[in-house]
Amino acid sequence: MKGLVIKNTGSWVTVRLEDGSGVVNCKMRGVLRLKGLRCTNPVAVGDIVQVEDKGGDAPVVGAIEPRKNYIIRRASNLSKEFQIIAANLDQAVLVATLFNPETSTTFIDRFLATAEAYQVPAVLAFNKIDLLVTEESREYLNEMKAMYERIGYPVITMSAATGEGADQLRDLLKGKMSLLSGNSGVGKSSIINLLVPDANVRVGDVSHTHHKGMHTTTFSELLDLPGGGAIIDTPGVKAFGTIDFERAEVAHYFPEIFKISAECRFNNCTHTHEPGCAVLAAVEQGEIAYSRFVSYLSILDEDPNNKYRKPF
Numbered sequence: 001m002k003g004l005v006i007k008n009t010g011s012w013v014t015v016r017l018e019d020g021s022g023v024v025n026c027k028m029r030g031v032l033r034l035k036g037l038r039c040t041n042p043v044a045v046g047d048i049v050q051v052e053d054k055g056g057d058a059p060v061v062g063a064i065e066p067r068k069n070y071i072i073r074r075a076s077n078l079s080k081e082f083q084i085i086a087a088n089l090d091q092a093v094l095v096a097t098l099f100n101p102e103t104s105t106t107f108i109d110r111f112l113a114t115a116e117a118y119q120v121p122a123v124l125a126f127n128k129i130d131l132l133v134t135e136e137s138r139e140y141l142n143e144m145k146a147m148y149e150r151i152g153y154p155v156i157t158m159s160a161a162t163g164e165g166a167d168q169l170r171d172l173l174k175g176k177m178s179l180l181s182g183n184s185g186v187g188k189s190s191i192i193n194l195l196v197p198d199a200n201v202r203v204g205d206v207s208h209t210h211h212k213g214m215h216t217t218t219f220s221e222l223l224d225l226p227g228g229g230a231i232i233d234t235p236g237v238k239a240f241g242t243i244d245f246e247r248a249e250v251a252h253y254f255p256e257i258f259k260i261s262a263e264c265r266f267n268n269c270t271h272t273h274e275p276g277c278a279v280l281a282a283v284e285q286g287e288i289a290y291s292r293f294v295s296y297l298s299i300l301d302e303d304p305n306n307k308y309r310k311p312f
Contacts, residue, residue, distance in 0.1 A: 002065070005047040006222040013043050013061060015051055026051055026059045039082055040075050045220040045232050046087035046177065069119050071179060074241025082243045086179040086220065086232045091121045093173070093231075095182035095191060097128045098141055103183050109295030110240040111181065112153065113253035117245065120179075123154045125169060127187040130159040147289050151256050160190035170195065175229045184236030192233055196223050242299050250299050251279070256288055257296060272297070 007014035096103035158165025265276025
């Protein structure tokens with residue numbers, strides 16, 4: 001039997017059978033775990049899998065169909081292992097906030113770069129805009145929105161608390177398989193409850209001491225949308241570590257850097273110190289946002305073999 005993985009708790013995966021006969025909770029065949037030695041979850045939500053009925057025992061996921069794409073991240077800062085966040089996506093929506101808590105531009109850019117690397121269209125949704133009550137904070141939101149739209153990313157500004165921007169997000173999600181990701185505390189659960197009223201996802205608080213979100217979602221799950229399509233809800237993450245990026249390819253995952261790099265003097269320019277580097281010139285002239293360039297450098301920094309002299 002073939003089916004779609006709609007939940008992964010770590011110990012079990014729930015599969016919606018393709019023939020419409022229902023859902024089954026499955027274990028994973030040992031060989032799948034062996035094949036994914038570097039992967040903390042060889043089967044991800046969104047995977048199409050083959051289910052084997054073992055008679056009296058629990059059904060087993062025996063094989064995974066080839067994926068059209070997926071999103072991964074480093075399992076931890078020091079780990080060589082990776083985690084598949086979701087598979088077979090039409091798009092990935094990153095929920096970010098500028099206040100309570102603040103999502104760093106480095107986190108945003110690492111997520112977007114990973115989406116580029118694995119060929120997943122990405123969307124930015126800035127939530128909790130109702131908390132931006134000063135003129136300065138509103139100007140910052142507009143600057144962030146303009147910066148990412150200029151690069152080519154769709155940007156939604158919204159508030160799950162007031163409903164502002166919710167219709168725009170609904171239209172964008174309709175009929176598509178979408179990943180919903182972000183830091184803990186950015187309001188993913190509130191957004192899901194807004195989009196899927198019967199989901200009843202538990203909403204957590206933001207720590208008043210550290211101004212960071214506290215985890216409420218503990219496993220990944222696919223939720224069908226009333227208007228068609230589905231969202232994959234995932235646990236909030238504190239950091240987004242990239243993995244297995246080739247040094248020479250990192251610039252490819254920053255569209256505005258890659259575009260300008262064609263004007264560099266050297267074909268193998270790393271955009272860190274070389275003479276005649278068009279990217280460094282563009283950063284100095286403000287054509288490339290400094291925060292984006294810092295994010296690019298931070299990914300180069302993750303590999304201890306990447307030695308270079310920082311330009312600024």
